[in-house]
Amino acid sequence: MGLIVQKYxxxxxxxxxxxxxxxxxxVRRKRAGNxxxxxxxxxxxxxxxxxxxxxxxxxxxxKREYDMLISTGEQVSVSLLAMAINELGEDVISLTGSQIxxxxxxxHAKAKILKVNPERLEQELxxxxxxxxxxxxxxxxxxxxxxxxxxxxxxxxxAVATALGADxxxxxxxxxxxxxxxxxxxxxACKLNExxxxxxxxxxxxxxxxxxxxxxxxxxxxxxxMVVKSSFYCCPGTYIKxxxxxxxxxxxxxxxxxxxxxxxxxxxxPDEPGIASRIFTGLAEDGINVDMIIQNVDYDGLNDxxxxxxxxDLDHAKINLKGLQGELGYTELIYDTEVTKxxxxxxxxxxxxxxxxxxxxxLADEDINIDLISTSEIKVSCLINEERADQAVKVIHDKFxxxxxxxxxx
Amino acid sequence: MGLIVQKYxxxxxxxxxxxxxxxxxxVRRKRAGNxxxxxxxxxxxxxxxxxxxxxxxxxxxxKREYDMLISTGEQVSVSLLAMAINELGEDVISLTGSQIxxxxxxxHAKAKILKVNPERLEQELxxxxxxxxxxxxxxxxxxxxxxxxxxxxxxxxxAVATALGADxxxxxxxxxxxxxxxxxxxxxACKLNExxxxxxxxxxxxxxxxxxxxxxxxxxxxxxxMVVKSSFYCCPGTYIKxxxxxxxxxxxxxxxxxxxxxxxxxxxxPDEPGIASRIFTGLAEDGINVDMIIQNVDYDGLNDxxxxxxxxDLDHAKINLKGLQGELGYTELIYDTEVTKxxxxxxxxxxxxxxxxxxxxxLADEDINIDLISTSEIKVSCLINEERADQAVKVIHDKFxxxxxxxxxx
Numbered sequence: 001m002g003l004i005v006q007k008y009x010x011x012x013x014x015x016x017x018x019x020x021x022x023x024x025x026x027v028r029r030k031r032a033g034n035x036x037x038x039x040x041x042x043x044x045x046x047x048x049x050x051x052x053x054x055x056x057x058x059x060x061x062x063k064r065e066y067d068m069l070i071s072t073g074e075q076v077s078v079s080l081l082a083m084a085i086n087e088l089g090e091d092v093i094s095l096t097g098s099q100i101x102x103x104x105x106x107x108h109a110k111a112k113i114l115k116v117n118p119e120r121l122e123q124e125l126x127x128x129x130x131x132x133x134x135x136x137x138x139x140x141x142x143x144x145x146x147x148x149x150x151x152x153x154x155x156x157x158x159a160v161a162t163a164l165g166a167d168x169x170x171x172x173x174x175x176x177x178x179x180x181x182x183x184x185x186x187x188x189a190c191k192l193n194e195x196x197x198x199x200x201x202x203x204x205x206x207x208x209x210x211x212x213x214x215x216x217x218x219x220x221x222x223x224x225x226m227v228v229k230s231s232f233y234c235c236p237g238t239y240i241k242x243x244x245x246x247x248x249x250x251x252x253x254x255x256x257x258x259x260x261x262x263x264x265x266x267x268x269x270p271d272e273p274g275i276a277s278r279i280f281t282g283l284a285e286d287g288i289n290v291d292m293i294i295q296n297v298d299y300d301g302l303n304d305x306x307x308x309x310x311x312x313d314l315d316h317a318k319i320n321l322k323g324l325q326g327e328l329g330y331t332e333l334i335y336d337t338e339v340t341k342x343x344x345x346x347x348x349x350x351x352x353x354x355x356x357x358x359x360x361x362x363l364a365d366e367d368i369n370i371d372l373i374s375t376s377e378i379k380v381s382c383l384i385n386e387e388r389a390d391q392a393v394k395v396i397h398d399k400f401x402x403x404x405x406x407x408x409x410x
Numbered sequence: 411m412g413l414i415v416q417k418y419x420x421x422x423x424x425x426x427x428x429x430x431x432x433x434x435x436x437v438r439r440k441r442a443g444n445x446x447x448x449x450x451x452x453x454x455x456x457x458x459x460x461x462x463x464x465x466x467x468x469x470x471x472x473k474r475e476y477d478m479l480i481s482t483g484e485q486v487s488v489s490l491l492a493m494a495i496n497e498l499g500e501d502v503i504s505l506t507g508s509q510i511x512x513x514x515x516x517x518h519a520k521a522k523i524l525k526v527n528p529e530r531l532e533q534e535l536x537x538x539x540x541x542x543x544x545x546x547x548x549x550x551x552x553x554x555x556x557x558x559x560x561x562x563x564x565x566x567x568x569a570v571a572t573a574l575g576a577d578x579x580x581x582x583x584x585x586x587x588x589x590x591x592x593x594x595x596x597x598x599a600c601k602l603n604e605x606x607x608x609x610x611x612x613x614x615x616x617x618x619x620x621x622x623x624x625x626x627x628x629x630x631x632x633x634x635x636m637v638v639k640s641s642f643y644c645c646p647g648t649y650i651k652x653x654x655x656x657x658x659x660x661x662x663x664x665x666x667x668x669x670x671x672x673x674x675x676x677x678x679x680p681d682e683p684g685i686a687s688r689i690f691t692g693l694a695e696d697g698i699n700v701d702m703i704i705q706n707v708d709y710d711g712l713n714d715x716x717x718x719x720x721x722x723d724l725d726h727a728k729i730n731l732k733g734l735q736g737e738l739g740y741t742e743l744i745y746d747t748e749v750t751k752x753x754x755x756x757x758x759x760x761x762x763x764x765x766x767x768x769x770x771x772x773l774a775d776e777d778i779n780i781d782l783i784s785t786s787e788i789k790v791s792c793l794i795n796e797e798r799a800d801q802a803v804k805v806i807h808d809k810f811x812x813x814x815x816x817x818x819x820x
Contacts, residue, residue: 057497065493068485076460079478082478083471099555143509
């Protein structure tokens with residue numbers, strides 16, 4: 001019994017039959033005595049189809065018009081889901097981001113939610129209606145339609161849960177939870193019953209595509225309990241919540257990898273103060289996220305600066321850095337797209353020395369060369385050749401004996 | 411030079427290539443020194459496809475959700491057109507009915523425009539932008555999305571032109587103007603250079619599908635000059651405007667027919683005061699428009715009441731009237747769907763007696779039986795068997811010698 005915010009991804013509503021099944025699930029939960037708000041993505045491949053349509057007009061659409069276009073996908077899915085729920089005899093209303101007042105900044109195509117007005121939502125809930133919310137979209141203070149970028153519906157779900165003070169935010173997806181490793185790669189991988197916000201944040205950032213990192217950030221900040229579960233099976237899923245100190249004795253919770261990464265090196269950068277700042281400020285101004293960075297002194301007072309970015313940002317980054325060549329005075333820009341970042345995550349790592357060394361040892365045992373390393377309190381990441389990625393994940397999973405976590409799941 | 415509101419129907423933007431052509435046309439007019447606001451329908455069959463999608467969920471969707479769904483069609487077309495215009499190097503912005511403030515009543519799926527807020531439109535025009543407006547849709551005072559029903563984009567065009575005090579409202583469609591008769595039926599039919607608002611209103615109401623009657627009503631009320639022209643050819647089209655007295659010497663301007671009509675008769679209705687009122691109030695409350703009505707005293711104080719309605723309203727009307735049978739005490743409800751209404755229209759009719767008689771004579775000469783007659787100051791309509799419709803249009807066109815109007819078009 002409580003106020004539950006559910007989020008259904010595109011695969012959960014891929015066609016009208018699946019829409020009907022989601023409607024049945026929602027109505028069951030409602031009739032069990034809960035208040036339900038469901039956040040919905042666009043039907044299946046709708047968003048990609050709309051993007052294809054735009055490409056027939058131009059390769060470079062104005063982002064404001066791009067958002068006008070692709071935000072229609074969620075408006076279609078919410079109205080269809082509302083029709084299906086109405087057909088089952090429950091009072092229901094669908095709402096767009098604009099109608100609710102999901103206020104975002106004006107960074108079209110990757111806007112950030114600033115706030116969610118609870119008034120309209122609460123008004124409909126008070127009338128005992130099921131409320132269906134268009135995910136992935138918002139509106140600026142000037143009433144311009146925005147979208148949140150890939151994975152944005154997760155963020156909508158958590159932001160709506162936060163605005164309403166919901167008891168739980170359920171994320172329905174095509175996997176049945178968070179695993180110690182990708183089960184397609186590691187046969188002995190285990191589904192985790194629960195992970196901490198911090199661990200989930202690292203998992204999400206490091207390539208586990210279960211949840212969008214931004215949604216976990218918000219859930220952590222406002223203490224919203226989340227659960228990731230399958231929309232096709234009735235498994236209990238994985239809870240994401242504040243985990244007590246005692247439970248942090250699991251040093252490593254999982255191993256994950258991300259191949260959407262590319263390594264760039266600027267060769268022969270003059271060793272002067274402010275150079276690195278100039279490089280990375282320039283990239284940030286273009287909205288390019290830089291991940292791992294190392295700098296090593298070369299010869300004659302020249303440095304090599306190496307860093308990784310998302311593959312999709314490579315073209316932009318090359319243009320950006322070529323433009324700075326005169327100012328920075330580097331001799332060469334080289335890049336390598338055939339790399340993968342393999343990471344281990346675990347809240348207990350911070351109090352357990354030697355975890356990183358154990359990971360390096362696992363890789364060394366298999367002659368897997370490490371290109372770059374970065375660490376945080378709860379994760380260690382190594383950049384390696386992408387051809388060795390699956391093998392690396394397997395040996396690390398073995399090294400930390402992660403299959404033992406399966407028992408704790410039973 | 412001036413402020414021009416253009417309206418493009420679904421066939422004008424049936425695919426992305428046509429969208430590009432419309433963009434070119436708009437940009438040409440802009441560069442000739444005009445301010446342009448373009449109202450656009452959904453791409454080709456999009457609206458029908460969305461309706462099909464809804465039908466997979468339910469046969470009877472809540473009208474509010476139906477509007478949420480189908481209003482996305484225009485949001486797609488306006489954003490694509492804006493992208494195409496941007497690609498040609500002009501400043502442009504697309505706006506939904508909600509963003510503009512096209513305020514309607516809350517009759518979902520056939521809402522009426524109450525007002526159009528000019529502020530946002532004027533603000534964009536002041537910044538020298540081409541403004542693309544989603545046709546067919548509006549928003550209630552409560553920010554609920556509504557649609558205007560079939561032909562609604564014409565109404566949006568004229569309503570926007572009115573709000574802005576535009577110099578001209580151009581309606582682009584797949585025909586090149588208004589004809590003295592359907593050219594597919596009458597080979598000698600002529601395109602009219604201009605017609606009065608009143609004539610166009612009758613033409614539109616009587617089956618010529620060139621313009622939605624509601625749009626002509628608004629244009630007439632606010633004195634907005636309209637022109638109907640082809641979006642594929644460069645013909646001058648037909649102007650719809652206030653026509654001076656002297657020009658009313660053309661008694662009959664055209665002949666038109668409408669087969670989307672059905673004749674209903676209530677047999678044996680008691681001849682009591684208030685009975686007719688009860689019947690037609692009941693139908694009006696169901697949103698069913700009644701057109702021609704006749705009542706004739708039968709026998710024993712019982713009447714037969716016969717009237718016509720749109721074919722699409724037949725099922726609703728039958729349910730409505732069956733429900734009243736106990737109260738009204740009629741003995742039988744019969745209907746005939748194989749009828750067509752043939753009409754002549756002309757502003758000069760009001761000052762020329764004998765026009766109706768001439769029409770009846772033309773039909774009698776061909777042994778075409780007249781079922782019902784209705785007249786107004788500028789039109790005469792006869793209900794006949796639908797099999798004779800084409801022949802009736804031809805003989806009436808001949809009788810009034812309408813091909814002579816072709817000369818005046820040269």
